[in-house]
Amino acid sequence: MVEDRLKRKGVRQRWLVDYPRAVPLAIFLLVAAVTALSVFAIESGQRIREDAELTRKAQAMAFAIERRAYSNSAFLRAAGALFGSQDKVDGETFRQFVAELRLDSDYRGAEGIGWAPAIDSTVVAETEAVLNEGKLHSIRITPSIVAEPRSQLVPVLFLQPDTLRNRRALGFDMYSEQVRRKALDEATRTERPTATGRVTLVQEGGGEEPGFLIYMPVFEGSIGNRTLKGFVYSPFTAAQFLTSAAELVSGEETPVRLFDIGDGDRVLMAERQGWAPDRATVDRQVDMAGREMLLVVQASNDNTLSSLSMITLLFGLAVASLLLVVARLLTQQAQEDSRSLDWFAEQNSIRNSLTRELNHRVKNTLANVLSIVSLTRRRADNLDDFAEGIDQRIRALSATHDLLTQSEWGTTPIRSVIEVELAPYANDAEHEVVTEGPQVELAPNDALSLGLAIHELATNAAKFGALSTVGGKVSIVWTLVNERLARIDWTESGGPRVTEPTKRGFGTDLIEKIVAHELRHPVDLEFLPTGVRCKLLVPVREPSEFALRSPPAQHDVG
Incomplete structure (x- = not known):
């Protein structure tokens, strides 16, 4: 000590x-x-x-x-x-x-x-x-x-x-x-x-x-x-x-x-x-x-310091x-103590070497114990059944833990997805952004795909479309086609004249191929002279279709 x-x-x-x-x-x-x-x-x-x-x-x-x-x-x-x-x-x-x-x-x-x-x-x-x-x-x-x-x-x-x-x-x-x-x-x-x-x-x-x-x-x-x-x-x-x-x-x-x-x-x-x-x-x-x-x-009073x-x-x-x-004064004393400290450092190095050797031996001992348990399980029927039950419970516990971690992913409203993507432009007095539609909840993956499409459309409008000029207007209206499908209409007006692009860009391919594939419905994208129009069909799924299920209960093995 x-x-x-x-x-x-x-x-x-x-x-x-x-x-x-x-x-x-x-x-x-x-x-x-x-x-x-x-x-x-x-x-x-x-x-x-x-x-x-x-x-x-x-x-x-x-x-x-x-x-x-x-x-x-x-x-x-x-x-x-x-x-x-x-x-x-x-x-x-x-x-x-x-x-x-x-x-x-x-x-x-x-x-x-x-x-x-x-x-x-x-x-x-x-x-x-x-x-x-x-x-x-x-x-x-x-x-x-x-x-x-x-x-x-x-x-x-x-x-x-x-x-x-x-x-x-x-x-x-x-x-x-x-x-x-x-x-x-x-x-x-x-x-x-x-x-x-x-x-x-x-x-x-x-x-x-x-x-x-x-x-x-x-x-x-x-x-x-x-x-x-x-x-x-x-x-x-x-x-x-x-x-x-x-x-x-x-x-x-x-x-x-x-x-x-x-x-x-x-x-x-x-x-x-x-x-x-x-x-x-x-x-x-x-x-x-x-x-x-x-x-x-x-x-x-003037600005001088107070008495306190x-x-x-x-x-x-x-x-x-x-x-x-x-x-x-302490620096002088510290120099005298450094020689003693060097000696104790050498002793500490020796002790660390001994600790590493002890740790290595403990690991070898545990490996031997595991080997003994494995051999005993193969040779004794009761022990084998018991070990198998223990193994199943450990695996089930791990899977349950993963499912509980992912269960926080719930449904997301269409309005929230659109408002988040259009937040940088919604409060700009030079533009008008109109969002209108009923309360519709989307599955997590569908919400991510829709957000990607809205982000690409908004970026294009800010660079070349209605959001790039004063007085431009973007209208996003969504309706329920039926219980299983929602339609989203993106319409731009009041912006510069639009011409059909001669070369397909990354955003167009992203919307028409990747987003359409993820949503499992085609995307209708038009470059009209008055402004870009886009129609997307998004599936409306029941939570039971994408919610993570709880793992089945395990039975004790006697």
Whole structure:
């Protein structure tokens, strides 16, 4: 046993003896590779978790933005319903309505709520008079209709809260500006709150802070005879609106961007702090009062390795280096053990020679035993009958085993044979393949012969016939002639003009001679100008005609 252990040890150390430098290096590289795979797995799992968290944040942020927009739209709808029922919208009515809304201090991300009547140029003076009621400074409708003549005007008449910033917007004709005018017309058409694209609010006083507005049209009169009365609206600074929506999402600060994509272009509306290049992002489209906007949420973490990955990497490299040193020491020990291994190898060769000699003698012994049994069987009647019974059983068992192996060959439907052979062409949009017929089962050999014929016909059609051109059609229809015979018609159409081949090819001989012989019926193959036609007759046999039979039962011999 000591010798065996030393021998196995010598085999393992042979690599160290033959490759004293390569083996330690290979061990180092193997451990380093395992470490790299471990780091990759850790990072992959971390990325999956981060992506899931980023998707959750994007969904929550999109919901918060739409919620803010919906809340403001709901206020505007309420104002539209109220002002539509009033004969006149005056300053007191408007202020009372806004006060009853009990909005929070920042108006849910909006600058406030305003009223802008829809007027024509004939009532500009009257509207300016209303604008200047209780005002110390005169307010005019801008741009002036003298400088820019126009018939339709939508000037800002009231805007709450009454702040210095909001007073800058009073008297501004929103219908004079293209982006606002487009949203006003869309709101009038749809009769629902409608957001504008990116604009600079008049409240900015010449600044460049992007914003947008949401308009709700107000009509007066009965259904079918209504006229546009004006618009109740809310102006928004995009950055404040985005911040207001972010307050609804709990968690850490997330870098986001909001883009206007309603006109097909991607226009930046607002961006929260923390945005950095080369980080993963998730896009979500949001509905901002009937206008499409795009929310882009960015991951908070950069692409550096996580702490667990760094620990795994350092630990793996340390282990790899340690194993490199250990393997180098083992190579020295292996060289000392090789001499002992050579001696035991010599002893093992001697033992193998003895084993072969023993095996040879065992075979000779068995041959002698068989000879004795044979002689005994010939000389004793009882033993001969008994041996003969044993021989029959062995042969019957072998035959039964073969039959059971072949019994898996059952019947095959015609449709399956045809569909398998035509599978490469059936899903091609440039061709049409039609298969039609009843459920007919074929014997194994007949199915193989039919498949061979269909394969040859399909190959010919793909090279020269209907399957070689766009619009070609192949129709395979089979019918039962009687209970014992099925007819299969192959018809090509829509392909190139066909001429009778001057030289018989291998496929033609294969179908007309070999396949016809195997199916025991002639094959009718025609090369018509419109396409190849082929008629095959296939026997339909009962399973009992080709199924393998079970071997007869054997009787015991007493």
